[in-house]
Every structure is written in C-alpha cells, then in structure tokens.
Amino acid sequence: MIFQKDVPVPVGDGLVLRANVFRPEGEGRFPVVMAHGLYGKDVHFADGFAPQWERLAALHPDLFTTGTSGRFLRWETVDPEVWVPDGFVVVQVDSRGSGKSPGYLDPRSPREIQDYHDAIEWAGKQPWSNGKVGLIGISYYAFTQWAVAALQPPHLAAIVPWEGFLDYYRDAYRHGGIFSDGFTSAWWPRQVLVNQHGNGETRYRDRDTGLPNTGPALSPAMLESNRTDYVGEFLRHPLFDEWYRERAPDPSRITVPVLSAGNWGGPGLHLRGNIDGFLGAASEQKWLSVHDGTHFESFYLPEYVALQKRFFDRFLKGEANGFDDEPRVKLSIRSPHGSVRRGETEFPLARTRWTALHLDAASRLMRPEPPAKEGAVSYEARGEGVDFSTPPMESDTEITGFVSARLWIASSTTDMDIFAVLRAFGPDGSEVIFDGAHERTPVSRGWLRASHRRLDPMRSRPYRPVHAHDRIETLEPGRSYAVDIEIWPTSLMLPKGYRLVLTLMGHDFEYPGLPGRMRHDHPQDRGRPEFSGTCTILTGGTQASTLLLPIIPD
Structure with a gap:
C-alpha cells in the first residue's frame, strides 16, 4: 500500500x-x-x-x-x-x-x-x-x-x-444528574x-x-x-x-446508512448512545448490533471486521452483497456460561412481556405480587445500601431490553443520590460477573439524583424514564417522593435456580479489590452534606416501589 x-x-x-x-x-x-x-x-x-x-x-x-x-x-x-x-x-x-x-x-x-x-x-x-x-x-x-x-x-x-455515546449529558458525564x-x-x-x-x-x-x-x-x-x-x-x-x-x-438529522454497535457491559459510556442513535436516526437503512466483552476486543475480531467491511462494501462500493437482508437488530444474549448471537427485527423486542416486581422492605424480596403490608428500610448514604432479591427462578428466564425502577424514597437531607445496581447470583450464592467494556461489571446500573427527578414527558416511555435535568427540586427532609430511575438496557438469560438482585445504595458499586473507572466521587459534586445522612426506601400500599423488567417469552 x-x-x-x-x-x-x-x-x-x-x-x-x-x-x-x-x-x-x-x-x-x-x-x-x-x-x-x-x-x-x-x-x-x-x-x-x-x-x-x-x-x-x-x-x-x-x-x-x-x-x-x-x-x-x-x-x-x-x-x-x-x-x-x-x-x-x-x-x-x-x-x-x-x-x-x-x-x-x-x-x-x-x-x-x-x-x-x-x-x-x-x-x-x-x-x-x-x-x-x-x-x-x-x-x-x-x-x-x-x-x-x-x-x-x-x-x-x-x-x-x-461503542460511543450520543447524549453528552445523560450517556457520559452526568449520569442521572x-x-x-x-x-x-x-x-x-x-x-x-x-x-x-x-x-x-x-x-x-x-x-x-x-x-x-x-x-x-x-x-x-x-x-x-x-x-x-x-x-x-x-x-x-x-x-x-x-x-x-x-x-x-x-x-x-442523520440520514446516511448506520451500523451502530453497542456493548451490554458498557453502562456509563458505551451502550445507551448506540441504542438511542439507532432508534433516533432518520436513516432508512440502519442496523443495531449489541455485543459483550471488552470494547477494544470486539472491534478487531475477524467476525466483526467482516461485518464492518460488508457494510461498507454495500454502501461505499455499491456491491449487491446481501447486507440489506441482514437482521436489523443482532444481539448477544448473555448467560452465566457465555453468550449467543441472535437476530431480531426491532428494539425493544415487540414480544417483550413487561413485568413489574414489587419490592418488599420486610422480606427484602421482589415478587410480581404486592407485599401484604407497607414497609420501609433505611441505610446510610455512605454505606453499602440494601438488597432486594427475587426468589430463585423457577425456569430459565430471559431479560432483554430497557429496565427501570419506580421507587418511593425519603431522605434525612435535602437531596439523595441513588445508585441502582442490577446483579445476578447462582444457586451457590456466587455472583455472576461479566467482562465489561472497561471493567468487570454486574448485569446493569442506573443512577439518579433525586433533585433531578422531573421527567421529560416528550421523551419518556412507560418502560423507560428520561429525565429533563433542567432544574433542581430539593427534597423536604423526611417527606416521601416517587422517583423513576432509568437502569441501562441489558440482556441476560438467567437459568433456573438463579436470582436477580437490585442493590440500592448512595455511592458507586465496586467489587472488592476492583476499583471501577466509571466513578462518581468528585468532592465538588458529591462532597456536600446533602449526599450523606440516611436514605429510606418505602414499599407496599400507596407507596409501592417496583422494578420493571423486559421478560422475553420462549
């Protein structure tokens, strides 16, 4: 050359x-x-x-x-x-x-x-x-x-x-505010x-x-x-x-053909934008591919290089190579034992069965049925938070798509940072940990600063809250508020006997000995007293806290 x-x-x-x-x-x-x-x-x-x-x-x-x-x-x-x-x-x-x-x-x-x-x-x-x-x-x-x-x-x-973000604020630099x-x-x-x-x-x-x-x-x-x-x-x-x-x-305003590739293990930088770019582009010819593994690994693997070249052969050289017949959506469906690639026609998947799981403060469980009684559980904002777990899965269960949580909260201060972590555990109690784009990662993550709880009504969907981030609305200490948290999209085949856990805490979730890169700990942003104190999650009755999951039927 x-x-x-x-x-x-x-x-x-x-x-x-x-x-x-x-x-x-x-x-x-x-x-x-x-x-x-x-x-x-x-x-x-x-x-x-x-x-x-x-x-x-x-x-x-x-x-x-x-x-x-x-x-x-x-x-x-x-x-x-x-x-x-x-x-x-x-x-x-x-x-x-x-x-x-x-x-x-x-x-x-x-x-x-x-x-x-x-x-x-x-x-x-x-x-x-x-x-x-x-x-x-x-x-x-x-x-x-x-x-x-x-x-x-x-x-x-x-x-x-x-693997590149689209929304400068929400995708990369101000997660949940x-x-x-x-x-x-x-x-x-x-x-x-x-x-x-x-x-x-x-x-x-x-x-x-x-x-x-x-x-x-x-x-x-x-x-x-x-x-x-x-x-x-x-x-x-x-x-x-x-x-x-x-x-x-x-x-x-994007009208050219698009091949958008995201990473399920990229919460914090390398996922949300690829999905939103695919959904929002005006292009008639657009494809979404979501994979797993490190972000620098997938890009160079022969199977993905071949995909990239076929796309450009079609749209830069004009070759009739059948790329137009490729599935418009191709997903890596993760499991504790690896992943498989699967073609789809749309995202989110049309056959999704949106399933709300009710959090129960008394039992610390998440079930489709509301808890019998109202309850509350508190944790120190700088502590390790609280876990809510499903019972062991009765059969293999696929979760693929957008995830969100509606929580009723109260704080002892005028604000509250919520770090929501979706995790999976095997029958022996060991956690399922994935190789992510940047670091080892749980199933997914979400963030919200409670004073940013106002939604953008034009962009939000019943299964996906999008926050406006256009004003600060502080909390009255001790008063309860409903907040909606966007947990980043995910895909996981959870085998029979495994459990799904929602961890709610007031700081970044990190594995022991594995400090994360996508941290939120700048003293000018997080060092103020309103992000300390006591945080409370309320459940049941008129203050029902729920996790909304995209269950994919067999």
Whole structure:
C-alpha cells in the first residue's frame, strides 16, 4: 500500500490539520474510511494503551500476525493493513489541538465537529477517492460520528459508530444528574493532555521518526492557554443547558446508512448512545448490533471486521452483497456460561412481556405480587445500601431490553443520590460477573439524583424514564417522593435456580479489590452534606416501589 504521512487537511477557518493516508497501490478511485480524533495518528496502540494491547494479545495471540504486521495499528481505529488490501483508503486525522494538528484543544466542541465535516469533504474530493466517505471507530471516534453525521456533509455515505455515546449529558458525564468524574478526571491528563499539540513532555514517540508525536514543543503557559478547562466545564454546568445542547447531536438529522454497535457491559459510556442513535436516526437503512466483552476486543475480531467491511462494501462500493437482508437488530444474549448471537427485527423486542416486581422492605424480596403490608428500610448514604432479591427462578428466564425502577424514597437531607445496581447470583450464592467494556461489571446500573427527578414527558416511555435535568427540586427532609430511575438496557438469560438482585445504595458499586473507572466521587459534586445522612426506601400500599423488567417469552 501507499503510506502518506502528515498530509495537510485544510478546514474552514484556515487552520490546517494533519492526517495519515493509506491507500491501495496503483491507479484508481477508492472509498474512504476515516477517523478524526485526539489519541494521536502516530501513537501506536501498544505505546498509548499498553495494558489493553497486552490483554488483547493474550486473548487473541494470532489477531495481528495474519495479514498484518500491526505497525500502523492505533487505539480504537481500524488497522490499515487489514483494510487497504480490500480496496479502501484509510484516513486518520489528528483533531484540532492534538498530535500534529495545531489549534485550540476543545474535545467534541462544535468547532471540532465542523473540522470533521471539512475533513470529510476534503477526502471526498481527492483524486484517489471515489467520492464516498465512511466513518468508523470506537468511543471518541464513535461519538464524533454521530455529531458530524447530523451536519450532513455531502460526501459522507455511511457510519459505523462502535461503542460511543450520543447524549453528552445523560450517556457520559452526568449520569442521572450526578457528575461522572472517575473516568473524566483521569482521561483528560492521561489520554488527552499527553497528546496535546506542542506538548514537549509527552512520553509518546512517533515510531517512524523517533520524534515526539506532538510536533514542535510549546511553553507550558502557551499549552494551558491553548486548551479548554475540560473538567471545570462539567462542574460549572450541572444542568442540561445550552453548553450541553450544542454538544448533543440530533439523531433525527442523520440520514446516511448506520451500523451502530453497542456493548451490554458498557453502562456509563458505551451502550445507551448506540441504542438511542439507532432508534433516533432518520436513516432508512440502519442496523443495531449489541455485543459483550471488552470494547477494544470486539472491534478487531475477524467476525466483526467482516461485518464492518460488508457494510461498507454495500454502501461505499455499491456491491449487491446481501447486507440489506441482514437482521436489523443482532444481539448477544448473555448467560452465566457465555453468550449467543441472535437476530431480531426491532428494539425493544415487540414480544417483550413487561413485568413489574414489587419490592418488599420486610422480606427484602421482589415478587410480581404486592407485599401484604407497607414497609420501609433505611441505610446510610455512605454505606453499602440494601438488597432486594427475587426468589430463585423457577425456569430459565430471559431479560432483554430497557429496565427501570419506580421507587418511593425519603431522605434525612435535602437531596439523595441513588445508585441502582442490577446483579445476578447462582444457586451457590456466587455472583455472576461479566467482562465489561472497561471493567468487570454486574448485569446493569442506573443512577439518579433525586433533585433531578422531573421527567421529560416528550421523551419518556412507560418502560423507560428520561429525565429533563433542567432544574433542581430539593427534597423536604423526611417527606416521601416517587422517583423513576432509568437502569441501562441489558440482556441476560438467567437459568433456573438463579436470582436477580437490585442493590440500592448512595455511592458507586465496586467489587472488592476492583476499583471501577466509571466513578462518581468528585468532592465538588458529591462532597456536600446533602449526599450523606440516611436514605429510606418505602414499599407496599400507596407507596409501592417496583422494578420493571423486559421478560422475553420462549
């Protein structure tokens, strides 16, 4: 293949970004697959993300030894040596303010998304391009696809957002109104600032040149003045205001073909947006695939690469390869013993039997029948919370789709953070723990700050609450309130004899010895006294607390 390094890509305000271009040898025009982001087009996967590289190599030792040297592999983007031989041009662009591209570093900002639009149009007009550009990539490289596709660049022909959020507020940074700090505060210095354009202290080196991948060094003062205060912005914007609205793509403006891939083990970043993007896109040709395992693993597995290529062969090359006949929805149905893939025609599944389980404070059980008496159970907000369990399943039971809880609560303070965790346990009492996108994970999770309990009536559904997050409504201490909690979608075949458990607590759920990444513990957001005190769950009678499950019949 032909490899062109640091190719200039002009954008609308006169700035020039830098890209690496990989294209087939010989004459011809080829479709383009592109990624535009800030992890460094010249940072090798193994250099930037060594633990993930080592794990991937251990899980699949032959993954990068057949048909590729792995020399050009970059974090969360396609391997050019795997794609170019099949007739694609691969373009990887350093976004504004990162790597070799100068400018003000402001991740996922409207200016960055406009740059992406301009880069797509540049690629679509090159002499080696057939005029059709497809986008593909994980996480950062997925969210930006949703955003730029909503701008409708003329040369954009298809997108493959792989595990990437859509709603800047609800999907990633303000779960239930609670600031998701654990990932954000670590991500900014470790994965972004280290790759800021002009960072002479970066640990990254371009393997081709041995030089820093960030271009000529700038002074610390200039670096600081040339970037946004990323974490500070989230703290200054606790509600869904104009700052979030200009960063929230409108999926109804997306009209190109979409292959959206989410991860059941990605509560907190890599699931909700893929489902909402699929449901909300105006595209006539759209597919949803939800898998399990780590997010960097699935993207590179041969079966998924083949799926990605078939999609682009159809919509970038115009091949009649039968992709239109693929099931519009394909799900990995998890179980304690592995998972199986299954095709469906819609999501949520039309045959879903929505089943409400009533919480009982006295027995700590969840059953279809309401408890005989009203009850209440309290826990310390900083403590380990309270569990409600189903009896052992009488038969194999599939739970696939949206999950929610309606709780009656009271607090000894003026607010209350609720962390709802859906868990599964075997007959021997051992917990079912899954390999998630980022960390080992339970069945699913949900969050809500009680002062954000107001729903968005236009977006909420009977089986799925969506909160407005447009005002703060504090609690009167000791008074009871009804709140609805969105627990992220899930899929689980629960065998006979297993139990489902709902854990309610006032802080992040973490397994012993396994600190989570998707934490919510910033002192400016969670350190105030209203998030201490005593929390109470009321059950039965006029204050019935319930868990709504999507049961899939045989």
